[in-house]
Amino acid sequence: MNPLNHVVIFGATSAIATAVARRLAADGAHLFCVARNAERLESLLADLRVRGDDPAGERIRGLAADPADPATHENAWTAAREHLGEVDAALLAWGSLPDPATSHNSVEATQEALRINGTSAVALLTRIAPDFEAQGHGVIGAIGSVAGDRGRQSNYVYGTAKGMLATYLQGLRHRLAPAGVDVVTLKPGFVSTPMTEGFDRSGPLWASPDSVARGILRALRRGRAVAYLPWFWRVIMTIIRAIPDPLFRHLRL
Numbered sequence: 001m002n003p004l005n006h007v008v009i010f011g012a013t014s015a016i017a018t019a020v021a022r023r024l025a026a027d028g029a030h031l032f033c034v035a036r037n038a039e040r041l042e043s044l045l046a047d048l049r050v051r052g053d054d055p056a057g058e059r060i061r062g063l064a065a066d067p068a069d070p071a072t073h074e075n076a077w078t079a080a081r082e083h084l085g086e087v088d089a090a091l092l093a094w095g096s097l098p099d100p101a102t103s104h105n106s107v108e109a110t111q112e113a114l115r116i117n118g119t120s121a122v123a124l125l126t127r128i129a130p131d132f133e134a135q136g137h138g139v140i141g142a143i144g145s146v147a148g149d150r151g152r153q154s155n156y157v158y159g160t161a162k163g164m165l166a167t168y169l170q171g172l173r174h175r176l177a178p179a180g181v182d183v184v185t186l187k188p189g190f191v192s193t194p195m196t197e198g199f200d201r202s203g204p205l206w207a208s209p210d211s212v213a214r215g216i217l218r219a220l221r222r223g224r225a226v227a228y229l230p231w232f233w234r235v236i237m238t239i240i241r242a243i244p245d246p247l248f249r250h251l252r253l
């Protein structure tokens with residue numbers, strides 16, 4: 001089992017990441033939270049310090065920096081390591097669901113969606129992987145999506161970014177395994193967060209950020225390769241991937 005006592009979270013103000021951080025804070029973990037919005041970050045840190053009984057912020061700290069901008073990575077990673085020392089776990093959690101009509105018809109919007117959801121995460125992983133490798137233990141988790149499992153007309157640009165991330169993580173997992181470092185691809189389905197505001201959230205497929213957070217922590221502790229969150233998405237996506245293309249192209253998914 002991987003210990004989660006010293007953890008850095010990039011994109012910590014995401015609803016899913018916040019739920020993860022709250023659970024870790026309550027467990028007494030040392031946390032370093034990185035998020036782009038200074039005001040939201042400060043209120044998150046205040047909340048975590050209450051939950052973690054750390055009023056002086058000795059264990060729980062953070063830095064306002066945009067994780068989707070690779071220019072911030074060096075500084076943020078250095079600050080995280082100065083606070084945490086050896087890092088048990090790094091969680092990458094930022095992302096944004098682009099408007100399909102815009103991203104499917106605009107080169108700029110497509111490139112922006114690929115940067116936010118794909119290439120910026122790959123850039124950060126490229127920076128931090130050698131340090132985990134040298135350290136010889138730890139776990140890296142990145143939040144992808146079931147959308148990366150098969151391209152669909154409704155959100156294939158977002159799906160492309162998450163699919164790229166999943167393939168990168170697969171290779172990184174293979175590379176870091178001999179060093180004793182786990183790399184976990186986290187694939188949530190539908191989660192009720194600000195990202196999905198405006199969606200019809202009725203139906204049994206929707207999960208809460210906290211239930212997904214519980215699954216993320218379990219997967220990180222166990223060093224699972226790929227975790228579908230909740231678990232039943234593994235079954236759903238196995239079926240969706242297996243649908244032959246001649247049939248799939250008639251479905252409105």
Ligand SMILES: NC(=O)c1ccc[n+]([C@@H]2O[C@H](COP(=O)([O-])OP(=O)(O)OC[C@H]3O[C@@H](n4cnc5c(N)ncnc54)[C@H](OP(=O)(O)O)[C@@H]3O)[C@@H](O)[C@H]2O)c1
Pocket residue numbers: 011012013014015016017035036037040066067068093094095096097116143144145146187188189190191192193194195196
């Ligand atoms: N919700 C779902 O149904 C679902 C399903 C599958 C995967 N996911 C993935 O889960 C992760 C967490 O998302 P969430 O559902 O918790 O959503 P969320 O609460 O809306 O959080 C999104 C996070 O990404 C940051 N962000 C948004 N747009 C950004 C931009 N343009 N540049 C840089 N950072 C940006 C936000 O920062 P601010 O706080 O500053 O806005 C926030 O930290 C994401 O990777 C998402 O793709 C979500």
